[in-house]
Amino acid sequence: MDRRTFLLATGSLVLPVGLARAEVGKPLPERQTGELDIHHIDTGRGNCTLIVGPDGTLIMVDAGASLSAAATSSTPKPDASRRPGQWAARYARRYGKAIDVFVATHIHPDHLGDVSDTMPLSADGRYRLSGVSDVAAEIPVRRVIDRDFPDYGDRPPVQAPFTANYLAFLKARQVRGEAVERFHVGSGVQIGLNNPKAYPAFSIRNLAASGRVWTGTGEGVRDILAQRPAGTPADENACSVAFRLTYGRFSYFAGGDLVSDTHDGREPWRDIETPVARLAGRTEVAAANHHGYFDACGPAFVEALDAQVYVIQAWHATHPGQAQLQRMLGAWQGKATADVFATDMLQANKDLNARFLPNMKSMQGHVVVRVAPDGATYRIFVLNSRLEGSPVDGIFGPYRCR
Template sequence: MRGLIARRQFCGGLAGGLLLAATGTARAADGGLPPWTPGTLDIHHIDTGRGNATFILGPDGTTLLIDCGTTREAPGLIAPCRPDATRQPGEWVARYALRQARAAGRDSLDYMVATHIHPDHVGDTAPDLPRAPDGDYQVTGLSQVDRYMPATLVIDRAYPDYGALPPLNAPFAANYRAWLDARVRGGRGVAAARVGSVEQIRPRTPGAGFAIRVLAGNGRVWTGQGQDSRSLFPDSATLGPGERPVENMMSLALRLDYGRFGYFTGGDLTASTHDGLLPWMDVETPTVTACGRVEVAVADHHGYFDACGPEFVRRLDPQAFVIPSWHVTHPGMAQMERLTNAWPGAKPRDVFATELLPAAAQINERFLPALRSRQGHVVVRVAPGGDSYRIFVLDSTREEGGITLACGPYACRG
């Protein structure tokens, strides 16, 4: 209870008079986020207005990027390019991650995770995009980050053998796979996710005190026992043409632990069952059941109408949610009601959105008082040892935008 009271008391914008000193964090000279220090865990949800991108800097300097989207849709339906359209999203993400990693003496990625193969997570194609030196693929999204901040290992949901669960037959998917093929030809690491494993993503330093488990992916979920997993889908021979698993259902989900701090992210996992006709299509519930309670969670599928079901909120029970939103449909009203815990007499949760478009704000007007931020990079900074954390929002309209909101400290419940 004390942790809840503390977090509500110390959550406000700098313009509103809340100084960062109140949170115990000194402000950088330029008003930006103070640099990472050894023992601190940073999780950066990067706002490009074009899809998901999360950069993690571990307490020992381990670097991990989860997704980098470059979706292209009609103006008015999606957010503006952040910070602007002078560079591609992949380059902006790389520049952001490199600035943060500089404090740890890093200029490369240990791991790059593609949760699933959709443009807003791995990169889209377009006639004006540059091509790789060998000409086999366009440089976009994850492959563009890889050019500026090379990754030692890329983890895909199933590469190279997708079996009965192939990616979409689409230019962006073919382009993404061509990049993976080029990495393999060049002797660079690509691996299929090992669902259930807590060893596939390892700290650079043994005993660093944090761990990442691959909870779910490619239609499988951790059993909760050792590093075993089980299938989420029925035998494909029993399914009709309209009953096949879709790409979102194959998303990789991760749980990160550092001391008493826990964090969940699940790509575009969904909970929709076609109103109960196909219960197995709810892949979200078994995943969050395997995960258990965390301190911070990322809203599945951007808080879209087919995700973030009742069990998602109940099982994870975080103190804060991050919505990686960028589209006019992000988030849905029912999802916002659950995420903010907007029930009579219930304690509200802190919810942070990377981009809430005006139309989405109108639809969700009744829940806006509980929304801590509507635009910007959302940074979770976990204190050494993992007993507490703070959440900062950075202005994403400028490349090195300052802090616009500081929340915390939050006490980890363990």
């Protein structure tokens, strides 16, 4: 049974009008002026999200290029003829000539690119092309925002070849006079539109980075990772960037690989997810933290966000965990349910989560959230990620913002 047949059989494919039915199998309808798009891009190798603002501003969040073993990971999408960052850049070029802002949530290969000796060197020979550096080689990137560059203080990223390569890329940008910025926790203006006056209902609030969480007032922050015992390394996932996007009544949350696991209460400082989710509050659409892995998307995450839609950027056999999927779906008797979409659930994970599959809206493909110009409603398009043209496989909604 192919995916569209499965969706039809389970009643998950929503085709509200004849126009929507005609769109299935065709390219994503052209974005209209004032519409907001959030594309969760399935390259099979990690996270990559492209936000197309109502004025056409392009904001990319992460560009993963994991080298994880094929036995437990997704196959490259659309195929292996190009590297994941190259595919992400080609996808972005459908919507503009440059990435206006690139946000790096944290320094891990499946978010910024792994590295090997077989990968080509950049034009200046300072770093290898993988993930974000591949994106920047294919399409201009005007600004890069990192969690703490250049001074990570007592929260340095792990020493590894992928870290060294990413930092070499950032330093090379500085040498060339290209913008690299530190993520300013609490700011509501650092990440925005090229033409903000035309769309005052759009904003992005920076909620957390490097274990520092906005207090909700002014530029105040709570430093949760400062509570860890002296000499304890800061976990890179806990250092993830988090933000909340709003457009009229619509809202969207993303928190990289934030986690809530405290090692059964022994290390409470590891839970950055809970205070960030409570700060974000009710949200229409939320990206699952840490791919819905066992250590994230805890009870407080779902309770606080209370999202109508969750998007799991899955690419590994462990994405998502059973408890996490049940929690996001609301798959308990008498519990309000949510719609859950995944970019690429592997067969091993489907076997693990078999009892929940009938409740899923989709399990493979690019997941595009398209918000109406008034910010009051949105639809979800699932696109075929195995074909570069990305024809529409499914349409869901319209959802009405609460």
